[in-house]
Amino acid sequence: MMNCKQAAELVSQALDRKLSLFQRIALWFHSRQCLLCRRYENQTNQLAMLVARYMEAVQSFDPPSEQRLSPEFKEQLRAQLQAALREEDAKTGDAQSTD
């Protein structure tokens, strides 16, 4: 008989691979009799769906201040981008003579 520790492992693995028929049946039998593992399975699956939308969610909120680029770094970065752009423009300028 499967215990909760093994059931929890399979609940997780079901999100990463196809369980064998035997494993699916064993998990189903265990969950039928175990409220805690039913909860664990539900919550794990709910969190998986929620976390899959992480990118979408964090895009709609301003990042907290400790997770922003410093003004100094932004300035430095701006200078680097400008240099890279000048380099690129010089290159495409040459290439475009064939047009």
Added chain:
Amino acid sequence: MTGPTTKSNISDPETWIDQHGDYLFRFAMSRLRNEETAQDIVQETLLAAIRARDNFSGKSTERTWLTGIMKHKIVDYIRKAQRERPASEFESDEQDVDFLFDQRGHWKDEFAPAEWNANPAELMERKQFWEQLDRCLGKLPERLSQAFSLRMIDGMKTEEICKVLDVTPTNLWVMLHRSRARLRGCLEQNWFGHEGDEGQ
């Protein structure tokens, strides 16, 4: 001087810093947890984007496009860091979640999944929830959180993650199980709470 029309659907790269810089930095921080490394990755991403500007099709948003470039940079970084670490490090059992269960493999009372009051579907809109999720992810050991993010946030295939992290599928399943169990526990403790249980 105006550029060729193929570039017209993308904004001036200098505006990327103000429009997307903080967002990209936050994304990199959540994965790499080191300010300098995250800054380097943002910089590499924007420079690579300048070189690849002509490939931007306008089918996705500019931010999604930049994020896509950055994901590759982060995966490259993790892969390289992996090659430089001692091979034995994974097997440390302190990361396991055996402590949740008793001798017979049943949930211990103090760790047994509680009923959640909040409805996870409504949490999308709650800024504080995502900040708490960040904190809980931050508590995971580094490798577990990398595995978890690549799998659950980026939706990468397990075979690909195995290559990036240089682990077997069995190892990866174990890592993902540990991170899910820890994350669920952390959120239950700090968000979903046990309100209403204490009355008796």
